[in-house]
Amino acid sequence: MINKGTFVLGALIGAAAGVLLAPDKGSVTRDKLKKEGKVIKDQLTSDFSEVKEDLSKAASSGKDKFKQYLEDFASKSSYKTEQAITFLEKQLAILKDKNKTLQKS
Numbered sequence: 640m641i642n643k644g645t646f647v648l649g650a651l652i653g654a655a656a657g658v659l660l661a662p663d664k665g666s667v668t669r670d671k672l673k674k675e676g677k678v679i680k681d682q683l684t685s686d687f688s689e690v691k692e693d694l695s696k697a698a699s700s701g702k703d704k705f706k707q708y709l710e711d712f713a714s715k716s717s718y719k720t721e722q723a724i725t726f727l728e729k730q731l732a733i734l735k736d737k738n739k740t741l742q743k744s
Contacts, residue, residue, distance in 0.1 A: 650679060650682070654675040654678075654679070655672070655675070
């Protein structure tokens with residue numbers, strides 16, 4: 640994007656300098672400026688559309704990556720939760736056995 644912007648700016652300055660320094664009548668110079676302005680406007684519009692499309696693709700790609708990251712995180716969290724539940728179940732079984740020894744029949 641920077642290279643395109645630099646190119647367009649250079650083209651604009653070059654075109655303006657070339658037209659303004661040319662030994663033509665004012666009306667001819669104005670016509671040339673209008674034509675060059677249209678060319679530059681069209682180029683800027685094209686570049687803007689291309690940049691907009693690139694940004695849209697990047698945003699979509701980022702969204703997909705984030706969604707995948709979130710799914711991976713949920714999966715890993717689920718495994719950790721399962722491990723915690725298993726640990727708590729074992730601790731509850733130990734407490735239940737200890738509690739039985741304290742009960743009187």
